[in-house]
Amino acid sequence: MPMTAPQPAFILVRPQMGENIGAAARAMWNFGLERMRLVSPRDGWPNSRAAALASGAGRLLDNAGLYDDTAAAVADCDYVFATTARPRGLTKPVVTPERAMEQARAMIAEGRKVGVLFGPERAGLENDDIARANAIISVPVNPEFASLNLGQCVLLTAYEWRRQTAEYAPEVMEMAKTEFASAVEIEKLGDHFEQRLEAAGFFFPEAKAEGMKINLRNLWSRMPLTRADVQIFHGMLRQMVRWKERGD
Missing domain, CATH: 1.10.246 (Serum Albumin; Chain A, Domain 1)
Structure with a gap:
């Protein structure tokens, strides 16, 4: 599949439900991202439930890279972000999705390859996965309910990527077959x-x-x-x- 523009790879590590993989693909394609990698999906691959939830983004699943472990999935990446909501006792920079995608855009513009790790739905990434990352992405959510669905986390990060790489006016006026009065x-x-x-x-x-x-x-x-x-x-x-x- 030809890539429309340089972009980060979104790497789903040991995803448990095909529905969430499909939702992640749909979220990625909503914001122009198409490089999906899968690490040991629990229910095997391909997955019919993932295809059903992906809707018009099924081609991302068709072309997703399949890897046995996280090390193989990030082997060609020059810089890796890991998404997690819990402190892990590892010394790493912690950035918001906005800051992470700003950094990703700058690195990709220099020709570097960037990956973003997303953990399994139940427990998230393990320390062994995060140890392979250069920085942690932490979403500023309610600390009393910090858990995000896989598809939600992918969507938030993909949205911030789109904001960094496309120019959109923050407000426009939709003119219904008229124009402003002189x-x-x-x-x-x-x-x-x-x-x-x-x-x-x-x-x-x-x-x-x-x-x-x-x-x-x-x-x-x-x-x-x-x-x-x-x-x-x-x-x-x-x-x-x-x-x-x-x-x-």
């Missing part, structure tokens, strides 16, 4: 409101009228109005006048 259009809307409110005697007392008009103009300038919004407001004002003239 300053002139908003100015005319303000004029229309002032005319109608003036006729209705809204600007009272006279000494406060000018300040009230300025506040209204300021209100319009704060609102991200679209052309459709402006048309609706104009229509509302016109209909209100027609209703009054009909005497309904």
Whole structure:
């Protein structure tokens, strides 16, 4: 399978349930990762339950590397992260998923190979696995309930990888077949409101009228109005006048 871009290998160590392997594959593919390695899956390989849960990410399972032990799975890696929620009594850097994927991106850009170890569902990675890693990834979760499902842990890490390698605006405005109103259009809307409110005697007392008009103009300038919004407001004002003239 051709790789779309340099990326870390996600290594599932002794995963116990095919469903979780499938969920991990789906999480990886959600964020553009496709290098999966499996170390001694408990229920053997291939696994029909993994394929069922992977949904559209089945090709990751088809091309996953299969290894007898962790040493073989990380043999070609220049740097390895190990995910664990429990202190292990080993002296290693402990980083968040965000920091880990930031470091992974920098190392991969230099041509280095990076692996990320994920432990089995029940007990996580053993010390022998973690001893082969250069750093530990620890997710800042509730300390009273720190255990993460395998698929969840993979998803969190994959998400941080995507954040480090793709540019996304933190906020966008979805325009539904319209565009933002121009300053002139908003100015005319303000004029229309002032005319109608003036006729209705809204600007009272006279000494406060000018300040009230300025506040209204300021209100319009704060609102991200679209052309459709402006048309609706104009229509509302016109209909209100027609209703009054009909005497309904």
